[in-house]
Amino acid sequence: MDATAGLFAVILLFTSAVGLHGADQIKRPFELVPLWSEEMMGHLTGSTQPSCSGPNAGTCERLNTGICDGATYFTLPPYNPGLSPKAPYHAAAKQTNSANPQFFGILIGNASSSDHAHHIVDENFQTIDLLFDCQYSGNDACPTSRLHVGAVQAVEIGLASGEKTVNLTHSATVLPEGKVAVAVDGALRRSLFADTRALYKVRAVVECFTVRPSPVEWTFPVREAPSPESRALGTVIARLIPGSGLELVYRPNDGDDVALEADWVEEDWGYTYLHDQTILDRKGDWFLLPPRPFRSAVWIHLAGRTELSTVSDGTVYSLSKKVAARESGASRTVTFDAGNIVVVARHGRTLEIRKEEDFDGPCTGSDERRDHAQKLRTYLVEAEEFYDSDLHLQIKPAYTRGC
Numbered sequence: 001m002d003a004t005a006g007l008f009a010v011i012l013l014f015t016s017a018v019g020l021h022g023a024d025q026i027k028r029p030f031e032l033v034p035l036w037s038e039e040m041m042g043h044l045t046g047s048t049q050p051s052c053s054g055p056n057a058g059t060c061e062r063l064n065t066g067i068c069d070g071a072t073y074f075t076l077p078p079y080n081p082g083l084s085p086k087a088p089y090h091a092a093a094k095q096t097n098s099a100n101p102q103f104f105g106i107l108i109g110n111a112s113s114s115d116h117a118h119h120i121v122d123e124n125f126q127t128i129d130l131l132f133d134c135q136y137s138g139n140d141a142c143p144t145s146r147l148h149v150g151a152v153q154a155v156e157i158g159l160a161s162g163e164k165t166v167n168l169t170h171s172a173t174v175l176p177e178g179k180v181a182v183a184v185d186g187a188l189r190r191s192l193f194a195d196t197r198a199l200y201k202v203r204a205v206v207e208c209f210t211v212r213p214s215p216v217e218w219t220f221p222v223r224e225a226p227s228p229e230s231r232a233l234g235t236v237i238a239r240l241i242p243g244s245g246l247e248l249v250y251r252p253n254d255g256d257d258v259a260l261e262a263d264w265v266e267e268d269w270g271y272t273y274l275h276d277q278t279i280l281d282r283k284g285d286w287f288l289l290p291p292r293p294f295r296s297a298v299w300i301h302l303a304g305r306t307e308l309s310t311v312s313d314g315t316v317y318s319l320s321k322k323v324a325a326r327e328s329g330a331s332r333t334v335t336f337d338a339g340n341i342v343v344v345a346r347h348g349r350t351l352e353i354r355k356e357e358d359f360d361g362p363c364t365g366s367d368e369r370r371d372h373a374q375k376l377r378t379y380l381v382e383a384e385e386f387y388d389s390d391l392h393l394q395i396k397p398a399y400t401r402g403c
Contacts, residue, residue, distance in 0.1 A: 025280050025297065025391060029349050029383035030311035032276040032393065033287045033302060035238065035248060035262055043216050043242050045269055046135070046145030050242075052211045053148040054174030060148070060211045064141050066098025067153070068132055068208035072106040073160055074118040076196045077125075085199040087117035087160070092136050095147075095208060103136035104147050106204060109179055117199065128157070130180040130204055143213045144242045148178045150207035155182055157192065160199040166192050172204075180204060213242040222250075222298040226286035233298055236260060246275055250293045258293040263392050264309060266400040274400065276309045278393040290391035297391070313345050316360050317395040323386060325379035328352060336379065340398050349383040356398075363403040 042048030052060035073087035095101035109129035111118035120128070132149065134142035155172045158165030171183040182202070184193075193200075218238040223230040234252035245267055248260040266274040281288035285303050311317065323336045340356035354376050358364075386394055 026383060026387065027281040027288075028279050030346070030351070030386070030393070031279050031282075032264055032309040033279050033282075033289075033305050034274075034276050034309065035236070035260075035302070036246060036273065036275045037218075037302075037304060040216075040218065040238060040240055040246060041269060041273065043240050044246065046242065049144060049146050049148070049177040050211060050214065051176035053150070053176055053178040056176045057148070057150040057174075062148075062209040063212060064095065064098050064100045064102055065150075065207070065209040066095035066101055067205065068095055068104055068147060068149075069093065069203075069205045070104060070106045070132075071201055071203040072108065072118060073116065074108055074111060074120060074128070074200050074202065076193055076198075076200070077121050077123045078196070079112075079119040079121050081114070083197070084115075084117075084119065085160075085197070086115055087199055089116050100141055102134050102139045102142050102147065102210065104132050104134045104208070105136070106202070107131040107133045108202075125184060127181040127183055128202065130155075130182065130202065131178065132206070132208055134210070142210050143244070144211060146178050147208040148211055149174050149180055150209065152180060152204070152206050154203070154205040155180070156203045157182070158201060159192075160201045162201075164192065174206075180206065213244070216240050216242070220300050220302065222289070222294065222300045224299065226283040226288075226299045226301075228301070230299070233294070236300060248275065252295075260293055264396045266397075268401065271401045272397075274309070274397075278387075278391065279308070280391060292390040292392065311343055311346065311351065311393075311395065313343055316340055316342050316356055316362075316398040318398045319386075320394045320396075321386075321388065323381050325353070325381045325385075328378045328380055334379065336381070341395070344378050347380070351381050351383070351386070352378050353381055354378045361403075362399045 050060060070093035072090060075084050092103040092105050094103050108118040109131045110125060111120045113119065132147035134147050135145045152169060152172045152174060155168045156165050157168055168182050173181045175181060220236040221232045222234055222236060223232050234250055237249050237251055239247045248262065249257045250260045251257050262275045263278050264274045264276040266272055278290055279287045280290055280297055285305060286299050286301050289298055289300055291297055319338050319341050321338055325334050325336045327334065341353045342356055342360055344352040344354055388394055
């Protein structure tokens, strides 16, 4: 390395946003912890519903009350994808007797689905659980993604051919979360369900309605040390409105609420959902979060976060700052500008990277990408280069929604 290159490298090291002090604090480089949980995801996607149906049908504010008259198909165990009968396409139904009717479809909650049919796989099933899904294009008033249920008017199950039908209205129980559980006893198994290879159809007619969602909150105290006995500095609040999104705020003990912006975010839960924050260290299920919005690094207890997000090989990331890099196999130091990069490999606290090329996009085949990538120059970058002055990771996934 000549004198000019050496001086340039020294200047980069000590003018870096992080520098040597940051290196001491980043004990877990390239790692982030989800600030969301599976419980939150349940409320967001509608799999966890407010308790507004059946015995609780009068306790919530009803919207768009009407009648749901719909049907779906199902098979019995054992399920064999190659031999199971095919169900005909069944279009979404629509509420009747409603001022603002919503489209809906009947799902069977304790079954899988494919080819327009549900497949009950548990040979010991005791109920057929009906759900009234309203995640359909054209709906404008179904914020919790599920229609709730009042009284049951009719439930009929029979062979899809229509040759045999049994009235099971008396066997249907509406549960508070909007599920209609239709009991299956021994007599029904011996009569109607004698042919396990047949295709069956269930029709239900119920009083149905939407409800106005209420915010759900979770609170997480942040502390000086990874212990419930250490001094609390404030609280992180995760506030979720079903069907809307997740809002994160920090409420210090001596100040006003401040928005908490996660470093990796993907709001659409149909893809890889992200509200993940940089961590500096970890002690079990205690995580050290960097400053901003906190005045200094703080510890937070997040139970159940067994799988962390991390920078991985072969992935395209968006880099939001310049970094000092060294050419692989050489001593030449260069500056990488902000933009998309590909992480070729991780070597401890160092990433081997290269610039993104046209063939790196998520729509390109892996063979084409591999053939071209082998010929490209790569660079080595120390972990601290990828953090800002508050020790937040400055690379994030570039294609969270795939191709």
